[in-house]
Amino acid sequence: MEHKNKSLATATSQAQGASADPMVDRLSSVPCEVAHHILSLVSFKDLTRVGSMSKRCREFHLSTPSLNFSSLYGNRQQQLNLLNCIDRYMIGRREDKIKSFCIKWDFCAGISEESLRMMTWILIAVRCNVEVLDLELRLNRKDGATLELPSCIYCCESLRSLLIRTETVLKAPSFACSNNLQYLKLTSVRMDDGFGKWISCSCKFIKEVLLENVHVGSFTIESSSLESFTLVYTYNSDPCHFSISGEKLAQISIE
Incomplete structure (x- = not known):
């Protein structure tokens, strides 16, 4: 009986030890280049989820060289939530190189706080030596909105491709x-x-x-x-x- 109790205690101890071990996700074990390629294929929402999986995944999340932000789908509140989420991400991002930076954004009312925050994202992308900048910005033409991009874009030595789509005046x-x-x-x-x-x-x-x-x-x-x-x-x-x-x-x- 005593031997049986000792066996149960040992089994319980081993089970507790196993459950205490952190979960090892598959992405953390792959080379950085492979992880970045995988993350370049997912949405920003999924990219954020990956960043919460482990410390290693958070490093991948903050250093991925291909970023795609889109507000073309969703209501106004979802768009505001996304704005705040992207703000936190871009501010928390280190100066790791950005190869491709794509924004597809539907503004609710002309030049507003949204555009000012977006220009900050572009400034960070330039600081991270962006190579491809792809902007599809839908502003309210009834407001007579004029889009003036940060001047540093036109002097960015790393930039190789610039794509701009917007139905407004571009200075x-x-x-x-x-x-x-x-x-x-x-x-x-x-x-x-x-x-x-x-x-x-x-x-x-x-x-x-x-x-x-x-x-x-x-x-x-x-x-x-x-x-x-x-x-x-x-x-x-x-x-x-x-x-x-x-x-x-x-x-x-x-x-």
Whole structure:
């Protein structure tokens, strides 16, 4: 009887010891590059959940190089909750490199606190040496909203691709500065020839420019590095004048 009690005590002790051990998740054991690739495929909501699994997973969560934020689905309250969550994440993030930073956001009322907080996220992305910046920002056109991106974007030496889609006025930078931008895509924006001047003067390594349903009176580019220029003019009947020239220009496409 005594032996049986000792056996039960030993079994109970072993069971308690096993339950006290922390749960080992599979993601914590994979190489950093593999974990980052996996996390690049999930939503921000799922990324946040991963960060709560373990200390190692939190490191992956805060250092993932590909970030995608979207408010295009959900009600106003869900959007506000997401704003606060992204704020905490971006502030808590270290200066680990960001390769790709994508925002798809539907503003409720023009330029507001939302846009100011979003510009802070972009500043952090630039600080983290972002390479691809993809912005799809839907503002209220009835408010006459004008989008002015942080000036550091246009001087960001790490940035290689810039994609902007917004049905509002997009202000061109008012100064010249060098960058290493190679690909530029502007969609549905309203702009003046300032962007053409900026490309000509500041984008010395630009290879491809794609303008899709933009609203502009005139647009002039003179570039020694530009190889491809594409103009898609499907839903826009406004008259415009384009002048594109370059030593390496091999392809001009107008659709």
